Amino acid sequence: MNTLTVSPSPHVHGGDSVKKNMYGVVIALLPALAASLYYFGIGALVVTLTSVVSCVLFEWLIQKYLLRVPTTVSDGSAILTGLLLAFNMPTYLPIWIIIIGSLVAIGIGKMSFGGLGNNPFNPALVGRVFLLISFPVQMTLWPKPFESRFSYFNLTPDILDATTGATPLAAMKEGIANGETVSQIMDKLPSFNEMFFGLMGGSAGEVAAGMLLIGLVYLLLKKIITWHIPVSVIGSIFIFTGILHVVDPLVYASPVFHILTGGVMLGAIFMATDYVSSPMSNKGMILYGVGIGVITVLIRVFGSYPEGVSFAILIMNGFVPLIDRYIKPKRFGESVKPLKA
Amino acid sequence: MLKTFSLGGVHPAENKLSAGQKIEVLPVPEQVSVPIAQHIGAPSEPLVKKGDTVKVGQLIAKSAGFVSANIHSPVSGIVQKIDDVLDASGYKRKAIIIKTEGDEWDESIDRSPALNKTIVASPEEIVKKVGAAGIVGLGGATFPAHVKLSVPPGKKCDVLILNGVECEPYLTSDHQLMMEKGEEIMVGTQILMKGLGVDRAIIGIENNKKDAIEHLTNLAKDYSGIEIQPLKVQYPQGGEKQLIDACIGRQIPSGKLPIEVGAVVQNVGTTFAVYEAVQKNKPLFERVVTVTGKSVSKPSNFLTRVGTPISTLIEAAGGLPEGTGKVIGGGPMMGKALSSIEVPVTKGSSGVLVVPEAESKRSEVQNCIRCSKCVSACPMGLSPYLLMTLSNKAMWDRAEEGKIMDCIECGSCSFTCPSSRPLLDYIRFGKGKVGQIIRGRNK
Amino acid sequence: MNVVLITIITLGALGAVAAIILYFVAQKFKVFEDPRIDQVEEVLPAANCGGCGFPGCRAFAEAMVKADDISTMNCPVGGAEVMAKAAAVLGKEVEAAAPKLAVVKCNGTCENRPRLTTYDGASTCAIAASLYGGETGCSYGCYGLGDCVEACTFDAIYMDEETGLPVVDEEKCVACGACVSACPKNIIELRKQGPKGRRVFVSCVNKDKGAVARKVCSAACIGCKKCEKECPFGAITVVNNLAYIDDSKCKLCRKCVVVCPTNAIHEVNFPPRKPKPAIESTEKKSAE
Structure with missing residues (x-):
């Protein structure tokens, strides 16, 4: 007879795994990826492929040759980082910049802290913000949907002029700086309906709010994430910009405009909910989400950048250890008063 | 919407393979080994010596303190020796070894199967009889039952809660007992109610035992003050704190006992034992044990004497299957893996689970990805991921601050962890250390 | 020009004021340290x-x-x-303490002590010990999970893959005692380093009766007291079926090593004995 195994309880496991969660998020991103390919064509394909392949490759190389630890690329987290990074980049971005972004995301954002589970900041956002600061021109060259579909390798100045434009947020910022009123600017921009389906300039994966919401439903059904972070981020942005809009509708755009444009949906559903860099307790998650919402609006409305979701998430990532230290989950029997004997 | 407890919880695959199997009486074993520490509290003091002749039900070791229990001989025969034997943990523990001769029961025991409904004993007598019969919590915690029945001065109990939840996967001994000994459990409940001086009792049963719910609901019509409460299937509903929360919505504060919220919890198996002790004068020396497992050819519920080797039970269920990787005493969530199948059945053995080799090993441990699933699963609202780290780094003061002592060791955290981290291993260890520190401080 | 001058003067004045404040604060809160x-x-x-x-x-x-x-x-x-x-x-007096060394007192190699179960939990000895008696029948012996290796800050102890037991690197060990307190089984002891590193010790901590101990481990101390009788210096005592050699009395005569029926007493760093090499060499030859 073979020897009996002795181990502490429990002796059964629920069967959940890191892989299941990571690939679950990747599946949830597929609708948005499809929309991106539909609107931006070749550019989206090149950017996504380059980003995913280089992220996986860098993770493998670093683990195999630099750290000399068992490689964990099969767990899907590098693919996810690559996808999210691609979703945060405009689709005319040159391949070499994407590779640099991937290296920063994986190498500095993740591996330098000890790999999956140890990174205080969302790796994809670290890569994205690094690129935004280092290559501001390329990172804000926004292709127009449909018109940019077949141009990536033949970008002459003529084609560039014809197929790029400002994002709604940038147009809004510029318009207000030039003294136009919100409604004047809105007339030039796509309707909310078009925005919901992603008919506007922006990063590869962030434009199609509707597709991202399908992903959210999937994540919630599969219990990969809970509602706390997405709802608190989107909710707080909606409420905060709503208040501003009511105070002065001429200067402050409507809350619907704010949640449909830029990276709010992508950020709230996929970036802020990154397991590693978000808080552990439900109360903590709500505080974190509201923090992201408030900082995003502050940057968008009062800062010099038209968009602030990435910065807001990174700033709140930094607060996560503090949140976890002081905000604990509700304990059993904590708030219930004992009966009088 | 069925009631359940308010925080956390998981839902492991139920696998109640032996459900509906009639309780089978196992033949008296040739030799029994009765450990003197079968309960929480002080080990009992042996009253017999080598060469003594004992009868079934004779007191062979007496309670050594308030939190302790009497032990009675499960067989008739001759005491072979009182010696150290290996227990389930591979450590040596004292046990009384008796060689069986015939099956002669103590005369005071009423062996007739007739149901005796009239309760003549006074509340004091009930508590005394339960104590004398050596009854302990048969759900697995083995806390002496008479201690729970003795409500401390200044506290008041207003409801008795019976645990018929059996939330552990695989196990069916309580379920089968409720089906076959329903009347006795009802009378037992009345006895406990009288002993505690309460007029309300709730039997909590999970909704995966619809037949038991129906059966007991029908029976309860004839008994006053007994309600049957169906509960949503959710582990660890059988935990005392969770069950009280699920049934009456009261939460026990940290570090307190159920009596703090006016409740006393007893297992249905214990209730049956109380019936037998008070009405039939029969001490606790046999119990229903589920023997089960996916590879076991005949998953069964056996009525067996305490002290019977586990191997005998497995033999009766069709023998130890080829390729067995693990044998667990109890259920898969909280049971103890046995290092040898020669260890005896004790009062707390609710089941024997045979696990095939393929399912007996844990998955590879990965980094914590901070998914917070352990936090959502914890029924006590703790932060298992943090407690594990604190325990690993020996940061006992912060572990205490994180209420490590509140952990009920249900294993929901380890069960749910996507990285297969041994959260409970570390937390249980830390709990031991912090407990020592607290006891040292209180001295 | 004016602007520059005003800036320099203001900042200079600010700096001076801050320096004065700092000086007084430092004086006020000065902590005297020897x-x-x-x-x-x-x-x-x-x-x-x-x-x-x-x-x-x-x-x-x-x-x-x-x-x-x-x-x-x-x-x-x-x-x-x-x-x-x-x-x-x-300017104080100090006595020279005899240099010590960590000694692992378990001889339960895979050969001597067959594994009866397989442990599959968190891989630390402390947790395994709180769960059960270990993979072998000996509930006193080494778990081989390396808590002592973790505890050592000098990299002076490592697990021998073949025997499954920890080995102390005599060069690196400083006898800080970290491994001693890390071991849940109290297997490691700090013993005198001995002249030229020569030591004799009982490499077992099993307190079971002889027959029980021997059944689970062929190299266990069975408490037969042969060594106790043999020792001319009264350095060996057998308590609870376990022999212990007091290193302050032991004169390293090695008579106990010879009489021990289970080879539980170990001698280290001695020059090879005369009869022993013969046996070893024949063994080697037969192996070849």
């Missing part, structure tokens, strides 16, 4: 291992400065040399 603490700390090896019984070298230095008599204190890492230096700084 300068000898720094001097003693300088001498200590800065290993911060806690082997002296104090949390780190600085705490030890403080304690030495405070104490009137430091003869009972010892830095196991630095040994007599460092203690003499420290004593010189303080």
Whole structure:
């Protein structure tokens, strides 16, 4: 007879795994990826492929040759980082910049802290913000949907002029700086309906709010994430910009405009909910989400950048250890008063 | 919407393979080994010596303190020796070894199967009889039952809660007992109610035992003050704190006992034992044990004497299957893996689970990805991921601050962890250390 | 020009004011520290291992400065040399303590002690010990999960893959005692290093009766008392079926090693005995 195994309880496991969660998020991103390919064509394909392949490759190389630890690329987290990074980049971005972004995301954002589970900041956002600061021109060259579909390798100045434009947020910022009123600017921009389906300039994966919401439903059904972070981020942005809009509708755009444009949906559903860099307790998650919402609006409305979701998430990532230290989950029997004997 | 407890919880695959199997009486074993520490509290003091002749039900070791229990001989025969034997943990523990001769029961025991409904004993007598019969919590915690029945001065109990939840996967001994000994459990409940001086009792049963719910609901019509409460299937509903929360919505504060919220919890198996002790004068020396497992050819519920080797039970269920990787005493969530199948059945053995080799090993441990699933699963609202780290780094003061002592060791955290981290291993260890520190401080 | 001048003057004045405030604050909150603490700390090896019984070298230095008599204190890492230096700084007396070494007292290799079960939990000895008696029948022996290796800050102990037992690197071990307290089974003991590193010790901690102990491990001490009778110096005592050699009495005659029926008594760093090499060489030959 073979020897009996002795181990502490429990002796059964629920069967959940890191892989299941990571690939679950990747599946949830597929609708948005499809929309991106539909609107931006070749550019989206090149950017996504380059980003995913280089992220996986860098993770493998670093683990195999630099750290000399068992490689964990099969767990899907590098693919996810690559996808999210691609979703945060405009689709005319040159391949070499994407590779640099991937290296920063994986190498500095993740591996330098000890790999999956140890990174205080969302790796994809670290890569994205690094690129935004280092290559501001390329990172804000926004292709127009449909018109940019077949141009990536033949970008002459003529084609560039014809197929790029400002994002709604940038147009809004510029318009207000030039003294136009919100409604004047809105007339030039796509309707909310078009925005919901992603008919506007922006990063590869962030434009199609509707597709991202399908992903959210999937994540919630599969219990990969809970509602706390997405709802608190989107909710707080909606409420905060709503208040501003009511105070002065001429200067402050409507809350619907704010949640449909830029990276709010992508950020709230996929970036802020990154397991590693978000808080552990439900109360903590709500505080974190509201923090992201408030900082995003502050940057968008009062800062010099038209968009602030990435910065807001990174700033709140930094607060996560503090949140976890002081905000604990509700304990059993904590708030219930004992009966009088 | 069925009631359940308010925080956390998981839902492991139920696998109640032996459900509906009639309780089978196992033949008296040739030799029994009765450990003197079968309960929480002080080990009992042996009253017999080598060469003594004992009868079934004779007191062979007496309670050594308030939190302790009497032990009675499960067989008739001759005491072979009182010696150290290996227990389930591979450590040596004292046990009384008796060689069986015939099956002669103590005369005071009423062996007739007739149901005796009239309760003549006074509340004091009930508590005394339960104590004398050596009854302990048969759900697995083995806390002496008479201690729970003795409500401390200044506290008041207003409801008795019976645990018929059996939330552990695989196990069916309580379920089968409720089906076959329903009347006795009802009378037992009345006895406990009288002993505690309460007029309300709730039997909590999970909704995966619809037949038991129906059966007991029908029976309860004839008994006053007994309600049957169906509960949503959710582990660890059988935990005392969770069950009280699920049934009456009261939460026990940290570090307190159920009596703090006016409740006393007893297992249905214990209730049956109380019936037998008070009405039939029969001490606790046999119990229903589920023997089960996916590879076991005949998953069964056996009525067996305490002290019977586990191997005998497995033999009766069709023998130890080829390729067995693990044998667990109890259920898969909280049971103890046995290092040898020669260890005896004790009062707390609710089941024997045979696990095939393929399912007996844990998955590879990965980094914590901070998914917070352990936090959502914890029924006590703790932060298992943090407690594990604190325990690993020996940061006992912060572990205490994180209420490590509140952990009920249900294993929901380890069960749910996507990285297969041994959260409970570390937390249980830390709990031991912090407990020592607290006891040292209180001295 | 004016702007530059005003800037320089304002900032200069601010700096001066801040400097004055800082000076007074520093004076006010000055903490007096015995300068000898720094001097003693300088001498200590800065290993911060806690082997002296104090949390780190600085705490030890403080304690030495405070104490009137430091003869009972010892830095196991630095040994007599460092203690003499420290004593010189303080002008106090110090006794040279005999250098010690961590000794692993378990002989339960895979061959001697067959595995009966497989442990599959968190891989630390402490947790395994709180769960059960171990993979073998011997509930006293080594678990082989390496808590001692984790505890060692000097990289002086490692697991032997073949035997599954920890091995102390005599060159690196400083006898800080971290492994001793890390071992849940109390297998590791600090013993005298001995002249030229020669030591004789009972490599077993099993307290079971002889027959039981031998059944689970062929190299267990069975408490037969042969060594106790053999020892001419009264250095060996058998308590609870377990022999123990008092290293302050042992004269390293090695008579006990010869009589031990289970080879539970080990001798290390001795030159090879005369009859023994013969046996070994024949063994080697037969193996070849």
